[in-house]
Amino acid sequence: MADKQKPKLRLSPAERRSLLEDAACACIARGGIRDFTVDKVVAEAGVSRGLITHHFGSMDGLLAAVYSRMYHDWLTVMATPRPGLSRIEAMIEALVSPALFGREVLKIWLTLWGEIAINPVLRDTHRQLYGDYRASIMLALSEAAHANGRQIDAETVATAFICLIDGFGVQRCVEPALLSEEEARAACWAFLRPYIGDQGVAVR
Amino acid sequence: MADKQKPKLRLSPAERRSLLEDAACACIARGGIRDFTVDKVVAEAGVSRGLITHHFGSMDGLLAAVYSRMYHDWLTVMATPRPGLSRIEAMIEALVSPALFGREVLKIWLTLWGEIAINPVLRDTHRQLYGDYRASIMLALSEAAHANGRQIDAETVATAFICLIDGFGVQRCVEPALLSEEEARAACWAFLRPYIGDQGVAVR
DNA sequence: GCTGATACTATACAACCGTTCAGCAAGGAA
């Protein structure tokens, strides 16, 4: 409050775009796609109505930017190595970490999925980005299976695993109390154990 | 087309409500929550604008009706016994059947989840109905595990299994080509096998 | 300091939003 002394600066396009994406995320997390409106977003960002069109061309443009930003952030967190943990362990820890498992983030994802399902333009963007996500999971799975001397159909397992993760997201959004971080982690390992073994980690 | 010769009949409230719910489902499946509007729904149903308020009080009322109708249909299909199949087998077959696994149906669910996540009233309705869903899955799991002489924590397994199913729905909506009915069935069994065994069914 | 590019504001606009309400008309009860 006290530090918000009207900067009213003239920002670089990259900075302003980022601020508007932040505001859009906040609106979507609060009220879903119905709160993704010009008035709500510019009020959240503290700018004038014209800025969205100026920087993104349209609301669809802003939504696409939000989507690819979310994907980028997701992949970044997921690909961050954690000292002492194998790739698959680090990945699961990332998946249940607040940065990816937080309800606000997941509510945004849920909204975005709903839009992808009906918006062909967004679906094309999704197809391009989604490959990286899928590939990184397949890599971690293959590595883990190989380390335990097993052979798996990484593609099939990865698909089902991704579904499980997405389902966690849905469940956390509609009934957060039913699935804690701890339970999600355990469910991940229970799912993967038949394929890749225990990885020598104490799992409960 | 030819058979739509303007019946303009005066229907019973139950019939008219059902027709409006149908129309609302069609709109939501087509364009998500943004196409759930008075104009779109009444155009789809071929009635006047005032009818929604007359029968449901508000658009929120109609959405709640759509939600509970979807839940009721879902449970009905899932609880239908299939000759020669155990309860858990019948349940999985139902889950991958067109009635529940069809993309149109799943797009409606995806939209509804998004609304539940942000609408407290809808969330309360969800809590009440959701218990039945959860309970029926737990029952089937316990039964199957017991038949194979195993002991499981049905609650934990059911939660994870529900997540997997929800994730199937998400995946089918955003990228239908990646998950066929056959693959979903196989993934279900692969997930459940460690808990309840094979049930003596040929699974591939 | 001057100039031009552009970040940004603010208004205007037509279309659409959900809800209200007065009135019409169908059909059972008398």
Add this chain to the structure above:
DNA sequence: TTCCTTGCTGAACGGTTGTATAGTATCAGC
């Protein structure tokens, strides 16, 4: 037939939607 409940219509309302656009403010290059 007459009456009255009620399914149903359609216009009207105030508010919100996304976009276009004219105008202002700021900064980089000169």
